[in-house]
Amino acid sequence: MPDDRANDSGRHDSTGRSRSLTIDNGRGERLAARLDLPSADEPVAVVLLAHCFTCSKDLRGLRHVARALTDAGFAVLRLDFTGLGASEGEFEHTTFSTNVADVLAALDSLEREMPLPCVLVGHSLGGAAVLAAALQRSEVRAVAAIAAPADPAHLTSLLDGGLEAIERDGHATIDIGGRAFTVRRELIDDLRASALPAALGRLQRPLLILHSPSDVTVRIGQAADLFAAALHPKSFVALDGADHLLSESRDASYAGAVIAVWARRHVTG
Secondary structure, eight states, rough: OSSSOBBOOOSSOOSSSSEEEEEESSOOOOEEEEEESSSSOSSEEEEEEEEOOTTTTTTTHHHHHHHHHHHOOOOOEEEEEESSTOOOOOOGGHHHHHHHHHHHHHHHHHHHHHOOOOOEEEEEEEHHHHHHHTTTTTEEEEEEEEEEOOOGGGGGSSSOOOOOOOOOOOOEEEETTTEEEEEEHHHHHHHHHOOOOHGGGGOSSEEEEEOTTTOOSSSSSHHHHHHHOOOOSSSEEOTTTTTOOOOOOHHHHHHHHHHHHHHHHHHOO
């Protein structure tokens, strides 16, 4: 992964409202989350926003996406996956399946906290996770995936030569974005076992795919595979010139604004 993973903390918008939440992940650990509210009294809907592999809810690009959504009248729940950000648990014991379970736990929390129409949005591996979660929850109105892999096992190509050590020893410490993470074979096996494209025919919800043609982390072909596997209604937006992490605020804000316009059609129609 690229090493431009700047995080910001605190409130994401001086004119909005934001508060921290704690979510039980169902495995004895508490997930840290933040609910960002629009300035208007009543949100049009709520968006659950899932971050990328080894990132957190405070990734700068993700915060700009959230800001564009709240500016458009949506509430946004951003969560840290187990073992990342401010959430409890050990990252080395997580898998793609635990990411999906975290999204489902956050959906349960939202049903109690804010029973509004819900849209799932995920970035990179978080995009694959929200797609997999939506297949299990009929109440989700629509799903948007930003720079997401069609094949979650694509992630194994980003482990900088550590895959051989993981296969041999069952685990290895990998440098990802300038930080050390222990990756276990269970994660690799779980990624390889996923069959997301084959399942997308059952999604039966509007799908928006956003991807940069110049993304060197998750190549544009992955977006093409997602789009080909999904049924209509489906849409694709090219994030021209953006990098994988949406490091430029204008790229992240554009992605959030496009999602907001698209999502409003599916939650208010």
